[in-house]
Amino acid sequence: MSMTNLKSILKKDSRLAPGYILLLIWLLFSIVVIGWIFAASFSTTREIFTNTLFKSGIHIENYWNALVHHNFARYFINSLIYTCTSSIGIILISSPAAYVIGRMEFPGRKLLINTFLVTMSIPMVMIVIPLYAVMIRLKLIGSMFTLIILYIAAHVPFTVYFLTGFFSTLPKELEDSALVDGCSLYRAFWRIMLPLAQPGIITIGIFNFMAIWNEYFMALIFANKAELRTLAVGLRSSIQSMRYVGDWAGLFAAVVIVFLPTFILYILLSQKIISGITGGAIKG
Numbered sequence: 001m002s003m004t005n006l007k008s009i010l011k012k013d014s015r016l017a018p019g020y021i022l023l024l025i026w027l028l029f030s031i032v033v034i035g036w037i038f039a040a041s042f043s044t045t046r047e048i049f050t051n052t053l054f055k056s057g058i059h060i061e062n063y064w065n066a067l068v069h070h071n072f073a074r075y076f077i078n079s080l081i082y083t084c085t086s087s088i089g090i091i092l093i094s095s096p097a098a099y100v101i102g103r104m105e106f107p108g109r110k111l112l113i114n115t116f117l118v119t120m121s122i123p124m125v126m127i128v129i130p131l132y133a134v135m136i137r138l139k140l141i142g143s144m145f146t147l148i149i150l151y152i153a154a155h156v157p158f159t160v161y162f163l164t165g166f167f168s169t170l171p172k173e174l175e176d177s178a179l180v181d182g183c184s185l186y187r188a189f190w191r192i193m194l195p196l197a198q199p200g201i202i203t204i205g206i207f208n209f210m211a212i213w214n215e216y217f218m219a220l221i222f223a224n225k226a227e228l229r230t231l232a233v234g235l236r237s238s239i240q241s242m243r244y245v246g247d248w249a250g251l252f253a254a255v256v257i258v259f260l261p262t263f264i265l266y267i268l269l270s271q272k273i274i275s276g277i278t279g280g281a282i283k284g
Contacts, residue, residue, distance in 0.1 A: 041252040048248050062253040070242070070250065072257055074227065075234035081144065082219075082230060083212045086151035090208055091201060094156050098163035099189055103175075113164075116157040124154065128221055135222065147222050151215070155208050166200035167193065206269055210262045231258045 036053075041062055043053045067073040100106075101113060131150065132141075140146040170193055178188040194201075216232040223229055229237070235258050242251040 037252055037255060040249065041256045043249055045246055045248040048252070059249065062249045063257070065247065065250045066238075066254040066257060070234075070238050070254065071226075072231070072234060072238070072254055075229050075231045076257065078144070078223075078227075078229060079213055079231040082147055082151065083209055086148050086155070086212050087205055087208045089148065089152045090155050090159050091205055093152065094159035094163055094204075095194060095197070095201065096189065097156075098160045099167045099193060101160065102164040102166075102168035103170075103172075103193075113161075116161050119157040120161065124217060128218065132221060141222065142225050142228065144223075144228060147219060147228075150218055150222060151212050154218070155211065159204050159208065162204045163197060163200050166197040170196050202269070206265060209265065213262050214258075 039053045040048050042058045042060070044056060044059055047053050047055050067076070101109060135141050135146055174192055174196070175188055178192050179185070183191070214232055215230070216236070219230040219233045220236075223233065235254055238254055239251060242248065242254070
């Protein structure tokens with residue numbers, strides 16, 4: 001490597017140094033905060049306030065208290081049902097829609113795309129009261145089915161918009177070959193085109209999963225029974241009771257229960273998320 005190239009590389013890296021330093025500070029801060037929360041969840045309340053974590057050993061009973069006595073096991077199962085069912089439903093509805101919009105020309109196509117863009121810009125807080133009134137008339141309040149339908153409807157527009165970029169640039173020759181071989185358009189989509197869009201489907205599926213898992217506002221309004229609560233709503237309601245009884249260790253255990261699934265999911269699938277986003281950007 002010549003001295004000129006070396007100097008240019010060092011000069012370029014020096015310009016990026018402030019950004020790297022800020023990212024490093026943010027990373028260290030995040031590691032310290034998350035590590036302290038984990039440590040506090042295995043300690044006692046006294047050890048938390050005296051900053052002597054693990055002094056009396058590891059207290060796994062904090063998680064038992066959160067799961068059993070504070071009903072977080074029920075909330076966890078509810079969130080799992082809401083999130084998994086909604087995420088699957090979103091993909092099943094959005095994938096065919098994105099395929100048609102991305103690969104076919106038909107009257108009103110641009111209007112349909114613009115409609116999806118407009119619906120994405122509407123804040124949920126603006127439509128929650130009309131939605132609540134409609135659900136009351138349909139007698140659907142107090143049902144898991146209601147929240148699942150609302151989650152699906154809320155995330156379909158962005159999912160369709162995201163997947164359209166993947167379907168629009170898939171090789172048309174594969175689709176034509178399948179049709180020539182006797183495949184119907186329906187079978188060509190499910191057997192050929194959908195697997196080819198797997199990176200985008202996995203990426204948007206992870207985003208939807210994390211968004212629904214951590215969603216609070218709609219769950220607070222529509223899951224208005226204790227047995228229907230999600231983890232986010234259950235955590236908020238449990239904060240008050242744990243504070244009054246002084247069970248701060250149990251509170252930190254509940255916090256870990258809430259964020260651990262999405263944290264693990266992101267760590268395990270981070271490469272797929274990055275490849276899916278960059279692939280969609282290149283294709284778009």
